[in-house]
Amino acid sequence: MKKRFAALLLAALLLSLSACGQRRGGAAGGPFLWFPTAEDDLTSAVSSTGYEGESTVPAMMAALLRGPGGAADGLIPFAPAGTVLLDWSVESRVARVELSAPYAELEGVERTLADYCVALTLIQISGVDGVSVAVEGQAPGRVLRAGDVVFSGAEEEPVEVPVTLYFHMVSGGLGYEVRTFRLTEDEAPAKAVLEALIAGPENKDALAPLLPEDLTVYAAWMDGGVCSVNVSSALLSEMPEAAAERELVIESMVDTLCSLDAVEQVQILVEGESVDRYGEIDLSGPLLPEARDA
Numbered sequence: 001m002k003k004r005f006a007a008l009l010l011a012a013l014l015l016s017l018s019a020c021g022q023r024r025g026g027a028a029g030g031p032f033l034w035f036p037t038a039e040d041d042l043t044s045a046v047s048s049t050g051y052e053g054e055s056t057v058p059a060m061m062a063a064l065l066r067g068p069g070g071a072a073d074g075l076i077p078f079a080p081a082g083t084v085l086l087d088w089s090v091e092s093r094v095a096r097v098e099l100s101a102p103y104a105e106l107e108g109v110e111r112t113l114a115d116y117c118v119a120l121t122l123i124q125i126s127g128v129d130g131v132s133v134a135v136e137g138q139a140p141g142r143v144l145r146a147g148d149v150v151f152s153g154a155e156e157e158p159v160e161v162p163v164t165l166y167f168h169m170v171s172g173g174l175g176y177e178v179r180t181f182r183l184t185e186d187e188a189p190a191k192a193v194l195e196a197l198i199a200g201p202e203n204k205d206a207l208a209p210l211l212p213e214d215l216t217v218y219a220a221w222m223d224g225g226v227c228s229v230n231v232s233s234a235l236l237s238e239m240p241e242a243a244a245e246r247e248l249v250i251e252s253m254v255d256t257l258c259s260l261d262a263v264e265q266v267q268i269l270v271e272g273e274s275v276d277r278y279g280e281i282d283l284s285g286p287l288l289p290e291a292r293d294a
Helices: 002-016 057-066 100-104 108-122 189-199 244-259
Strands: 030-037 046-050 085-091 096-098 130-135 160-168 174-183 217-223 225-231 267-268
Touching: 030 057, 030 108, 046 108, 057 085, 057 096, 057 108, 096 108, 100 130, 108 130, 160 189, 160 244, 174 189, 174 244, 189 217, 189 225, 189 244, 225 244, 244 267
Parallel strands: 096 130, 225 267
Antiparallel strands: 030 046, 085 096, 160 174, 217 225
16 A cells, blocks of 8 residues: 555656656547556556547546546546536646545545546646546645656665754844754655754754745655745735745745755745735745855
8 A cells, every 4th residue: 555655656757748657548648547557567557548538627537437448458447336426627727526425435545546536537637737626515626737746666774864954043134053963765845855944943042943844745846957946825814014024934834945955946825825914025936045155
């Protein structure tokens, strides 16, 4: 089960629909329908089959819910019998689909696997960058976007990753701690570093945490030199009242992540959605770090 879940996370990298994916049938350029495979191999938890219908949410969802069909050898349906599309919309480049109650029978890994199959399929539609799956009578799931998962699936020896973590100095402003993380290939450095930032400094006499202790880091991924991080709504709901403190919160996140190799800018998302502002701070685009000596 653990390896199958790891394979699922690897498959989520294919949200960008790069050439890494396994595809069965159909034109080389797609579009494709994505389904779980009958295999239990680390690198093939999901795969795809060709699709020749309309590239619209209702048409592609109807095809997904019908299942892969006999011609798609090795693929299996993921939706419980009786699952139908109740409603859908596309707003701000996010496709939101609401499925009927039988879909709620899926739990844990199987639900995650099914949601990713829906996302892998719908993100091919022009104007769709993210997908959220809801079940009748339940709150919608988080938005799944390209690159939401950065796990490579390899099981390798840990590597040392040096990083500078920025915290609130008791005397004012930002101070820092230099740490070295030992991370395996299945740990995203940016996510691990942000979680350490939330946990707080080791030197508690001189430094204090800035981020809410109940803040959750859902995912972190790289696109060129931009590190995108998707965090929970606690970032906004527990925003400091003072403008100076709000500035320190964002600087702490951005400067810490930019201390990682290859990270030049940081894009902050909340619950999978882009945020225009954090108080008076513009979060609509990637942020550069402050010039520091650390």
